[in-house]
Amino acid sequence: MRQDNLVIVESPAKAKTIEKFLGDNFLVKSSYGHIRDLAKKDLGVDIEHNYKPEYIISEDKHAVVRELKKLSREAQTVWLASDEDREGEAIAWHLQETLNLDKNKTNRIVFHEITKNAIQNAIKNPRSIDINLVDAQQARRILDRLVGFEVSPILWKKVKPALSAGRVQSVAVRLIVERERDIIGFKPESYYKVSAIFNPDSADDKFTLKSELNVRFKTLQETEAFLNHCKSAQYSISGIEKKPAKKSPSPPFTTSTLQQEASRKFGFSVGQTMTIAQRLYEAGKITYMRTDSTNLSSFAVDAAKNTITSLYGAKYSKVRQYKTKSKGAQEAHEAIRPTEPGNPTISGTAQEKKLYELIWKRTVASQMSDASLERTVVTVSVSGSDHKFQAVGEVLLFDGFLKVYIESNDDETEDSGSENLLPPLKENQKLVYTEIEATERFTQHLPRYTEASLVKKMEELGIGRPSTYAPTISTIIRRGYVTKEDRTGEQREYLKISLQKGVIKKERKQETAGSEKSKLFPSDIGMLVNDFLMENFSNVIDYNFTADVEGQFDEIASGELEWTKMIDTFYKPFHNDVEKSKESSRPPTSGRVLGTDPKTGKQVSVRIARFGPIAQLGVSDNDEAADKPVYTSLKKGQLIESISLEEALKLFDLPRNIGTYEGETLIVAVGRFGPYVRFGKQFVSLGKSDDPYTVTVERAIELIEEKRLKDKEKTIKDFGNIKVLNGRFGPYIFFEGNNYKLPKDADRDSLTKEKCEELIQQQGVKPPKADKSAKAAKSAAGKPAKAATTAKKAVSVKKTKK
DNA sequence: CAGTGAGCGAGCTTCCGCTTGACTT
Numbered sequence: 001m002r003q004d005n006l007v008i009v010e011s012p013a014k015a016k017t018i019e020k021f022l023g024d025n026f027l028v029k030s031s032y033g034h035i036r037d038l039a040k041k042d043l044g045v046d047i048e049h050n051y052k053p054e055y056i057i058s059e060d061k062h063a064v065v066r067e068l069k070k071l072s073r074e075a076q077t078v079w080l081a082s083d084e085d086r087e088g089e090a091i092a093w094h095l096q097e098t099l100n101l102d103k104n105k106t107n108r109i110v111f112h113e114i115t116k117n118a119i120q121n122a123i124k125n126p127r128s129i130d131i132n133l134v135d136a137q138q139a140r141r142i143l144d145r146l147v148g149f150e151v152s153p154i155l156w157k158k159v160k161p162a163l164s165a166g167r168v169q170s171v172a173v174r175l176i177v178e179r180e181r182d183i184i185g186f187k188p189e190s191y192y193k194v195s196a197i198f199n200p201d202s203a204d205d206k207f208t209l210k211s212e213l214n215v216r217f218k219t220l221q222e223t224e225a226f227l228n229h230c231k232s233a234q235y236s237i238s239g240i241e242k243k244p245a246k247k248s249p250s251p252p253f254t255t256s257t258l259q260q261e262a263s264r265k266f267g268f269s270v271g272q273t274m275t276i277a278q279r280l281y282e283a284g285k286i287t288y289m290r291t292d293s294t295n296l297s298s299f300a301v302d303a304a305k306n307t308i309t310s311l312y313g314a315k316y317s318k319v320r321q322y323k324t325k326s327k328g329a330q331e332a333h334e335a336i337r338p339t340e341p342g343n344p345t346i347s348g349t350a351q352e353k354k355l356y357e358l359i360w361k362r363t364v365a366s367q368m369s370d371a372s373l374e375r376t377v378v379t380v381s382v383s384g385s386d387h388k389f390q391a392v393g394e395v396l397l398f399d400g401f402l403k404v405y406i407e408s409n410d411d412e413t414e415d416s417g418s419e420n421l422l423p424p425l426k427e428n429q430k431l432v433y434t435e436i437e438a439t440e441r442f443t444q445h446l447p448r449y450t451e452a453s454l455v456k457k458m459e460e461l462g463i464g465r466p467s468t469y470a471p472t473i474s475t476i477i478r479r480g481y482v483t484k485e486d487r488t489g490e491q492r493e494y495l496k497i498s499l500q501k502g503v504i505k506k507e508r509k510q511e512t513a514g515s516e517k518s519k520l521f522p523s524d525i526g527m528l529v530n531d532f533l534m535e536n537f538s539n540v541i542d543y544n545f546t547a548d549v550e551g552q553f554d555e556i557a558s559g560e561l562e563w564t565k566m567i568d569t570f571y572k573p574f575h576n577d578v579e580k581s582k583e584s585s586r587p588p589t590s591g592r593v594l595g596t597d598p599k600t601g602k603q604v605s606v607r608i609a610r611f612g613p614i615a616q617l618g619v620s621d622n623d624e625a626a627d628k629p630v631y632t633s634l635k636k637g638q639l640i641e642s643i644s645l646e647e648a649l650k651l652f653d654l655p656r657n658i659g660t661y662e663g664e665t666l667i668v669a670v671g672r673f674g675p676y677v678r679f680g681k682q683f684v685s686l687g688k689s690d691d692p693y694t695v696t697v698e699r700a701i702e703l704i705e706e707k708r709l710k711d712k713e714k715t716i717k718d719f720g721n722i723k724v725l726n727g728r729f730g731p732y733i734f735f736e737g738n739n740y741k742l743p744k745d746a747d748r749d750s751l752t753k754e755k756c757e758e759l760i761q762q763q764g765v766k767p768p769k770a771d772k773s774a775k776a777a778k779s780a781a782g783k784p785a786k787a788a789t790t791a792k793k794a795v796s797v798k799k800t801k802k
Numbered sequence: 803c804a805g806t807g808a809g810c811g812a813g814c815t816t817c818c819g820c821t822t823g824a825c826t827t
Contacts, residue, residue, distance in 0.1 A: 010821060033821025040816095060822090087820055141818070148817020155816085162815040169817085278822085290820090467819055475817095609807045616807090631807055655805095671804030683804060 003027040006075035008068065008095060010082050013282050014114065018081075021116040022123075027075070029068060031082070035061045036094045038145050045142050051567050053142060057098065065098060072099050077107060079123070083333070084110035086557065090137035093129050103128070113297040113334065114287075136557040139566055143167070143549060146571060147540055150578045151533070157582075159529060164479055168464045169472055170533055170541050173481045175457055176449055177522045177530040184642045186445035190494075192217040192438045194226070196389050198235060198380060201430035207423035209431070211380055211391040216441075220495070223438045227499045229385055235431040238388070239379035245394075246372045249365040249401040251294035251322035252335035255466035256459045258289070258359070263452035264408035266354055267518070270451045271470045276355045277336070284339055285346050286359055290466040291333035292459075294322040296363070300334070303341040304367040312403060318369045327462030328550050337363040365405035372398045376422055380431060393422030410453055433499070440494040448519040451484065463546045481526030487637060489515030524613045524640045528590045536581035539574070594645040597652075602629075604648050606640045613640055615648045635670065650693065659697035666700050668692045679704055719753040722760075735760055 005026040009015050012030040019028040036055040038044030046052040057065055072078050078101055080092035092108055095101070107126035111118040148166040155163040194213035200206070217223040253261070258277065262268040268276070277289035296304070301319055308317040322335075338360045346356050373396045380389040396402070449457070455469045464472055476482045489512040496507045522530075533541045549570070555561035591607035602618040609631070618629035632651045634643065655669035655678075664680040675692040676683045677700045684707045686692060690699060716731055717724035723734045724742070733740040733756050740763050 012822075031821080032823095034819070035821095037819090038817090083820090091820065137819090144818045146817085150816095152816035156814090164816045166817045282822095465819060467821080472818090611807060614807065629807095633807090669804075673804065676804065678804080685804095 004076040005079060006068075006071050006077070007079040007081050010088070010091060011288075013284070014288070017114055017284070018119060021114075021119050027071065029071060030064075031068065031091060031095060032061065032064055034058065034087075034091055034094065035065055036098060038141065043145065043149055045145060047571070050564050051142060051571070053138060055094070055097075068095070069099050072101060075105075077105050079126070080106065080108045080129070081110070081122070084112070086133055086137040086140065086553070089130055089133040090141075093131070093134040096129060113299065115297065115299055130557075132559045133557045135563040136553040139556055139563040140549075140553055142567055143570060146567075146574070150575065151537060151540070154536075154578065154581055155529060155532070159532065160525065162479075163525075163529060164475070165529070165533060165537075167540060167546060168458075168468065169476050169479075170530075171461070171463050171543065171546070172454060172458060172472055173476050173522070173526050174530050174534070174541055174543075175454065176476075176482055176520050177527050179446060179449060180522050180527075180639075181641075183445045183448065184639075188442040188444070189218075190440050190442050192220070192223040192495075192497075193441050194223070194436065194438045196380075196436040197434045198389075198431040199434055201432050207425075208434070209378070209380075209391055209423060209425070211378070211389040214388050214390050217438070223497060224504070226385070226387065227436060227438060227497060227504055230382065230433070230436050230499055231502050231504075233385065234383040235380055235389075235433060236383075237378060237425055237427055237429045237431065238381040239377070240425060240427055241377045241379075243375050243377075244372065244397075245375050246370045247400075247402065248370050249320075249368055249405065250362070250407050252296055252337055252363050252366045253359060254292050254294060254324075254326070254335060255290050255469065256292070256326070256455050258336055259455050259469065260410075260452040261358060261362070261408060262355060263450060264410070265358065266351075268351075268355075269518075270455055270473060272351075273355065274470050276351050280346075280348075280352055280356055280359075283348070285348075285352075285356055287335075287337050287339060288333045289336050291336060292324060292326055292329040292466055293333055294324050294335045296322070296337060296366070297334055300337050300341060300363070301367060304364055307342050307344075308364060308368055312368075316368050316400065316403065318367065320367060322366070326459050327547060335363070361405040365401040368401035368404070369398070371396065371400035371402045378422060378425060391422060392420065394420050410447070436499040438495075438497045440496070442492075442494075442513070448516060448521065450518055451520065454520060461543055461546065462550060476526075479525075480523055481529060482520050482522055484518055485516070485521055485637070486518065487514070487516040487521075489513050521637075522639075524590060524608055527639070527641060528608065537574075537577055539577070590640055592640055594643070594648050597649060604645060606634065606643055606648060608640065613638075615643075615651050617652055653693055656692070658695065658700060661697070661701050661704065666697060668695055668700070677703065682707075717751055717756075719756065722753060722756050724751055724756065733759060 003025055005022075007015075007018065007022070007026055007028040008031055009018060009028065010031055010033055012032070015028040015030045019026065022028065035057060037058050039054045039056045044054050046054065078099075080095055082088040082091040082095075088110075096103075096106060106128075108129050109122040109126050111122040144167055148164065151165040152163065155165060193216055196211050196213070198209040198211065217226065250257070255274075259268075259270040259273050262273040263270065274289065277286065280286045281289050305317050305319060336359055338356065341360070341363060344357065344360050344364075346353060348356070373394055376393040376395070378391045378393070380391070382388065447453070451473050454473065455464075458464045458469065458472075477484060491510050492513040494509055494511060496509050498505050498507070530541075539545060552561060552566050556563045556566060591605055594604045594606060596602065597604055597617060600617070604615065604617055606613065606615050608614075611633070613634040614631050615634060616629050616631055618627065620629050630652060632654070634640070635651065638647065655667045658666050658668055658677075660666060661679060667678040668686070669676065669678065670692055671683070673685065675686040675690065675695075677686060677695070678684075679700075682704070684700075684703050686695060686703065690703075714726050715723060716726055721735065724731055725734050731742050733742060735756075740760050742759065
């Protein structure tokens with residue numbers, strides 16, 4: 001069958017839906033995004049000839065292009081229906097160029113909603129390609145290429161191979177580095193927070209009122225003086241103030257806000273959220289998930305209205321239009337919403353359900369009435385003092401959108417308090433205290449970024465796009481600039497002073513502070529590269545750089561500026577910086593001298609060495625090294641920039657010889673998998689609560705015995721080359737380095753070697769995995785190896801010579 | 803799987819934004 005009309009869109013899922021709306025005479029195909037890009041070798045841009053780009057068909061797009069070429073030749077009319085933004089226009093243009101489309105039979109169309117009406121309307125209003133918009137995209141593309149491909153090689157030379165820099169990723173790293181430096185420089189200050197519990201002063205009433213003092217004390221003296229005063233003070237209610245308040249729903253989800261909420265509510269990483277959303281999109285459950293628009297189609301608004309009215313009643317419905325505020329938003333799509341707002345749930349995996357329901361709630365709530373509430377502030381005065389206690393109550397008068405959706409926030413404060421009811425109270429009522437309590441608290445540094453809060457910040461700065469938030473984070477982690485980690489906090493002491501029945505009691509208490517979960521931390525390399533870029537390319541790494549060039553892209557798009565001119569004014573001074581940084585700037589050094597070791601008098605320093613950050617005890621002089629420096633790696637979480645002399649000195653205490661057992665020495669050290677004790681050739685991990693610096697021989701022996709017992713229990717059957725082992729997830733068969741499943745109902749005691757062989761055959765024999773010794777032998781034998789293995793070989797040869 | 807910390811070198815690495823699979827664990 002051949003059709004007269006060929007429509008090309010970006011995504012296959014979109015093609016499928018659109019095809020339904022158009023007649024048999026239309027064939028809808030997908031380009032799968034961009035089909036061409038700048039050549040990868042060299043710059044792909046001819047600087048000498050007015051920045052002429054060299055485009056080539058992307059490796060994975062040859063098949064698509066071949067098919068589209070064939071179909072477009074057969075069609076009467078080709079409709080280029082990619083998105084209405086800069087990138088979409090460029091995709092259409094590349095298609096026209098690559099497929100050699102005859103302009104007379106090619107139409108460019110755009111639509112904002114995927115509905116029959118919108119699409120048929122678009123078909124009635126075709127236009128030609130907007131070359132100015134295409135030029136704006138080319139400028140964007142070429143600028144990014146010039147920055148990335150001219151700066152990265154400088155890093156390879158000066159810092160480390162395979163590093164990278166770019167307009168987006170380098171700013172993301174900068175945000176994380178600067179936040180960390182803020183935190184390193186932060187000195188927490190303590191203050192005292194006072195709270196009180198009151199009761200009525202007469203036997204007729206019965207209630208308890210919890211309240212907080214309206215000031216915080218800076219010093220212990222002030223706090224104690226106040227509590228002393230409280231012993232004999234009189235308390236009465238001096239004010240009851242009621243104020244109406246209202247809350248409005250948040251706009252529907254964009255990519256960035258969806259990533260943030262899914263992270264706060266479910267702990268999803270931004271990548272996870274996108275993968276799940278992609279599946280929902282492909283299943284036709286939600287609209288497109290890479291968008292910066294908060295706009296809802298009229299269909300969605302109507303459907304939401306009907307749903308709300310039938311589920312909760314008309315008074316819960318309120319039609320709202322949202323305007324997208326974010327910088328550089330291009331609004332090619334709708335907000336992320338359920339395709340059918342009438343479906344509150346779907347079938348699917350647990351994660352798909354969760355994410356879908358979140359999207360449904362947010363969308364529906366965005367079309368619901370405000371919540372109205374009444375806030376009451378009660379003031380309790382203290383005779384003879386200007387300080388007052390306050391209690392705040394909140395009563396929900398009408399829940400409105402809160403019926404379906406409550407947004408989470410980033411603040412890690414303890415209780416953001418839901419409904420908080422106050423007892424019935426009268427003005428001037430006399431009160432007595434049951435307890436007044438002052439607690440020492442500490443000021444908090446700014447929070448470290450999570451993936452999602454970094455995305456939020458990037459969006460605010462207009463850096464990156466919905467399709468690149470998740471990949472950018474992967475990139476900066478893969479380059480080693482940043483790690484995503486949990487950190488256990490440290491124990492901290494604080495004071496608690498309480499007043500009960502006229503007696504003041506002081507107590508020292510302990511709490512853990514500074515624990516972090518899934519936060520982004522810069523590495524030493526990340527900080528070093530950031531400093532290098534700041535010094536040499538401050539222009540490109542400036543927080544406003546993207547916003548500035550975006551303004552110029554807009555001028556290109558409106559025909560006021562020629563793209564080659566724009567690139568030229570950027571490139572000339574930029575390239576000058578590149579040359580300058582190559583010649584003059586010395587390789588960035590990252591070392592720091594921490595001081596001297598009081599025991600040996602030797603210098604203690606830290607720096608980045610071949611295999612990462614190290615601490616060094618002593619100085620290496622070029623003369624005969626009679627007295628060579630001692631080296632040790634820094635621990636995970638320690639930074640060259642912030643490690644103290646004490647912390648560094650402690651590193652040299654390991655490895656520690658703690659004694660002997662069964663004739664073997666016991667060595668305690670910290671390895672890749674954490675602290676361990678070595679016993680001959682065996683390694684036994686220390687427990688969570690064991691400190692490698694203080695662990696005793698007795699404890700080490702205990703751990704070794706435990707491990708022995710476990711290993712013994714591990715083997716259920718031993719048939720020589722086939723073993724039945726007890727693993728973390730239950731028993732399994734082990735054969736030639738591979739694991740094979742045991743059926744759930746297998747009676748493990750009656751298992752025979754024959755039965756095991758049968759099971760292995762059933763599951764398909766996997767190629768034997770060479771064990772370590774075999775692997776080592778292989779590489780030593782020296783096959784005609786690739787680059788990596790030869791490099792390793794060189795090292796090992798050197799070792800044996802030594 | 804848990805040490806190392808360096809004198810000669812071939813050739814490689816990299817950007818941002820559009821889009822999906824094809825791969826393991």
